Amino acid sequence: MPEPVITPLPRRCSECHETREPEEFSVEGVSRCKYCEAMQPEIERYADRQQQKKERLNDGLNRLVQASLGRGPNLPGVTEICQEMYGLFGDLKGFCAAWMADINQAKPGSKTRLEQYKLIVQLTQAAVAEQQAKLDIESATEEELEQATREYVLRIVNDQQGEGENVNIA
Numbered sequence: 001m002p003e004p005v006i007t008p009l010p011r012r013c014s015e016c017h018e019t020r021e022p023e024e025f026s027v028e029g030v031s032r033c034k035y036c037e038a039m040q041p042e043i044e045r046y047a048d049r050q051q052q053k054k055e056r057l058n059d060g061l062n063r064l065v066q067a068s069l070g071r072g073p074n075l076p077g078v079t080e081i082c083q084e085m086y087g088l089f090g091d092l093k094g095f096c097a098a099w100m101a102d103i104n105q106a107k108p109g110s111k112t113r114l115e116q117y118k119l120i121v122q123l124t125q126a127a128v129a130e131q132q133a134k135l136d137i138e139s140a141t142e143e144e145l146e147q148a149t150r151e152y153v154l155r156i157v158n159d160q161q162g163e164g165e166n167v168n169i170a
């Protein structure tokens, strides 16, 4: 009786998930193909770089939080001031109504009145920039994202300080 010929079957690489011939694996039983094995040092270098980047970002954020927490205990955050002022005006609607009343009281064509128009145009420009910044997140570079994250964290820190909560960035 002839010996049965066992032909090793193609199998799937655990890394690239390609189905490959047995000779494309360096050793029988190894789950990664030869090509993925050769890529391994490069993959590890990339992972190291990502890790270092993450550590730098965390360092930066921690320093930022520490610096922010080092602020005098009696100084309110910017957001806090804004909230308090809007509250005193009777929220946003009240604030806008008071603003409008002042604009209406100013003489038509006066410098005071024109200044108000200029201000509203500037606010509109800021609003457009804010909207665009939100939309640009997908195309932003890593540096831009890091910067945006820092600013965002600082804002959160300021808000939370206003409410007397603990800051905890993992």
Ligand SMILES: [Zn+2]
Binding pocket: 013, 014, 015, 016, 017, 018, 032, 033, 034, 035, 036, 037
């Ligand atoms: Zn592979």
